[in-house]
Amino acid sequence: MIYPEPISRLIESLQKLPGVGPKTAQRFALFLLSLPRDQVVAIARSMVDARDKTRYCRICGNFSDDETCTVCRDKRRDNTVICVVQDSRDVLAMERTREYKGLYHVLGGAISPMDGIGPEQLRMRELLERIKKGRAREVILATNPNVEGEATALYVARVLKPLGLKVTRIAHGLPVGGDLEYADEVTLSRALEGRRDV
Amino acid sequence: MIYPEPISRLIESLQKLPGVGPKTAQRFALFLLSLPRDQVVAIARSMVDARDKTRYCRICGNFSDDETCTVCRDKRRDNTVICVVQDSRDVLAMERTREYKGLYHVLGGAISPMDGIGPEQLRMRELLERIKKGRAREVILATNPNVEGEATALYVARVLKPLGLKVTRIAHGLPVGGDLEYADEVTLSRALEGRRDV
Numbered sequence: 302m303i304y305p306e307p308i309s310r311l312i313e314s315l316q317k318l319p320g321v322g323p324k325t326a327q328r329f330a331l332f333l334l335s336l337p338r339d340q341v342v343a344i345a346r347s348m349v350d351a352r353d354k355t356r357y358c359r360i361c362g363n364f365s366d367d368e369t370c371t372v373c374r375d376k377r378r379d380n381t382v383i384c385v386v387q388d389s390r391d392v393l394a395m396e397r398t399r400e401y402k403g404l405y406h407v408l409g410g411a412i413s414p415m416d417g418i419g420p421e422q423l424r425m426r427e428l429l430e431r432i433k434k435g436r437a438r439e440v441i442l443a444t445n446p447n448v449e450g451e452a453t454a455l456y457v458a459r460v461l462k463p464l465g466l467k468v469t470r471i472a473h474g475l476p477v478g479g480d481l482e483y484a485d486e487v488t489l490s491r492a493l494e495g496r497r498d499v
Numbered sequence: 500m501i502y503p504e505p506i507s508r509l510i511e512s513l514q515k516l517p518g519v520g521p522k523t524a525q526r527f528a529l530f531l532l533s534l535p536r537d538q539v540v541a542i543a544r545s546m547v548d549a550r551d552k553t554r555y556c557r558i559c560g561n562f563s564d565d566e567t568c569t570v571c572r573d574k575r576r577d578n579t580v581i582c583v584v585q586d587s588r589d590v591l592a593m594e595r596t597r598e599y600k601g602l603y604h605v606l607g608g609a610i611s612p613m614d615g616i617g618p619e620q621l622r623m624r625e626l627l628e629r630i631k632k633g634r635a636r637e638v639i640l641a642t643n644p645n646v647e648g649e650a651t652a653l654y655v656a657r658v659l660k661p662l663g664l665k666v667t668r669i670a671h672g673l674p675v676g677g678d679l680e681y682a683d684e685v686t687l688s689r690a691l692e693g694r695r696d697v
Contacts, residue, residue, distance in 0.1 A: 304591070305564040311549035314542045319530050320523075331588060332517050333546055334553055341550045344512045345543035348531055351509035352539045355532055366503040390529060393502070 308334070360431065362407035362424050364389045372396075372405055379403045384441040385428065385457055387411050387450065391443065403441070406431065411449035412456055420456060428457070432464060439467040446473055506532070558629065560605035560622050562587045570594075570603055577601045582639040583626065583655055585609050585648065589641065601639070604629065609647035610654055618654060626655070630662060637665040644671055 303309065308330055315326035333341050357363065358370035365371075372378060372392070382403030386392055392405050408423040431437070440461055444450035458468045474492035475484055484492070501507060506528055513524035531539050555561065556568035563569075570576060570590070580601030584590055590603050606621040629635070638659055642648035656666045672690035673682055682690070 305553060305562050307545075307549040307552040308562060311545045314545040317534075317538070317542065318527050320526070325518075327588075328518070329516050330549065331586070334550060336515075336550075338550055340515070341546055344515065345546045347505070347509045347512040348539055348543045351505040351528065352532060352534075352536055354505040355503060364503050364506060388529075390525070 358407075361405045362389075362409060362427065363392050363405055377402075380436050381438045382441065383428075383431070383435075383437045383439075384443050386443050387445060387453070391445075395443065403439075404437075408444070408453065408457075411444055411453040413449045413452075423453070425457070425460065429460070432461065432466065437466065439469065442468065442470045556605075559603045560587075560607060560625065561590050561603055575600075578634050579636045580639065581626075581629070581633075581635045581637075582641050584641050585643060585651070589643075593641065601637075602635075606642070606651065606655075609642055609651040611647045611650075621651070623655070623658065627658070630659065630664065635664065637667065640666065640668045 304312065311330045311333070312323065312326045315321060315329050316323060318326075321329070333344070356365045356367065358365040358373055359368050360373045361370060363370045363372065367374075379402045383406050384395060384401060384403055385406045385408060386395065387408055387410055389407055392407060395401050395405070406424070406428050408425070408428075410418055410423055412418060412420060412423070432440070440457075442454040442457055444453045444457075454470055458470070461468050472495050473488065474495055475481065475488065481489070502510065509528045509531070510521065510524045513519055513527050514521060516524075519527070531542070554563050554565065556563040556571055557566050558571045559568060561568045561570065565572075577600045581604050582593060582599060582601055583604045583606060584593065585606055585608055587605055590605060593599050593603070604622070604626050606623070606626075608616055608621055610616060610618060610621070630638070638655075640652040640655055642651045642655075652668055656668070659666050670693050671686065672693055673679065673686065679687070
């Protein structure tokens with residue numbers, strides 16, 4: 302005996318979610334079956350709704366509820382600084398710091414030849430146009446501190462430098478609250494390299 | 500800045516899934532947004548489909564694609580033995596052993612006063628009727644080996660004993676491939692208690 306067809310199809314489709322294997326998918330599926338019908342419909346509808354109603358800012362590529370996002374619309378933001386990130390998620394992380402007052406540019410990924418993602422797949426052209434037309438004087442590269450993110454940062458820096466902008470990269474070092482003893486050697490040597498006067 | 504409304508609603512509704520917190524829900528949501536629309540629709544539809552098309556066996560309460568399930572329909576199964584389990588999932592687990600040839604009865608849960616589940620919420624009446632009308636001579640109690648499962652097994656045993664049936668409980672002991680050293684003391688004392696001649 303196996304699951305009836307509608308259930309096994311559900312289990313299969315839930316396995317598309319990131320980090321969800323057969324066991325978790327089965328758990329999700331049986332949970333969904335135990336819910337009242339209207340709640341299942343609500344979850345299903347919220348998926349399609351989010352897909353249909355989410356728009357992307359024409360300027361920075363961030364999630365948006367309108368043609369331009371709340372950050373780009375905000376006149377109080379400093380339009381001389383653009384922070385380049387991989388994802389909309391990273392915009393949220395930056396915003397949580399409450400420190401950054403400039404604008405963003407969402408690349409939509411990182412250069413990764415293994416996955417067939419080159420500069421053409423990223424929103425590079427939009428970034429160049431923005432910089433040529435806009436008032437940006439500094440570009441902060443805030444791509445992830447891993448191989449793909451570093452390669453992307455290097456690439457963007459190389460493209461932007463000739464335009465006479467200040468191009469900076471966010472600092473690498475020990476995370477606050479971390480433990481020196483447990484820091485990996487690459488992070489630690491980056492933290493040493495980036496030491497500052499106190 | 501927070502997520503646009505359709506996305507935050509999706510994140511909220513995904514958090515209803517068991518074991519999914521805000522971070523995982525956010526990861527799922529952003530993944531769904533990155534999929535082509537038809538794939539999102541397919542996942543959403545499989546949820547509602549499973550909910551709508553899944554039926555429960557009129558006899559044993561197991562998942563079914565028809566009025567009665569494949570086990571109850573199968574004439575080769577031994578109808579003198581009924582294995583009582585909490586969930587349809589447990590039927591699948593039992594079937595995977597390929598050892599059990601009898602029928603099942605799915606209670607639909609376990610007695611748990613904390614969650615307001617008493618014997619009335621379980622499929623007890625259906626079990627009693629089945630036993631009175633059917634040819635069962637043995638009932639195997641295969642509820643989970645935890646507090647709720649044990650309480651349920653005790654309760655079912657007490658109700659069925661007066662009917663003159665053989666009522667058995669699956670054995671507790673060391674899991675095969677396990678390590679004596681790491682067994683908890685309750686399991687180990689149950690394993691001792693249930694020792695058999697070799």
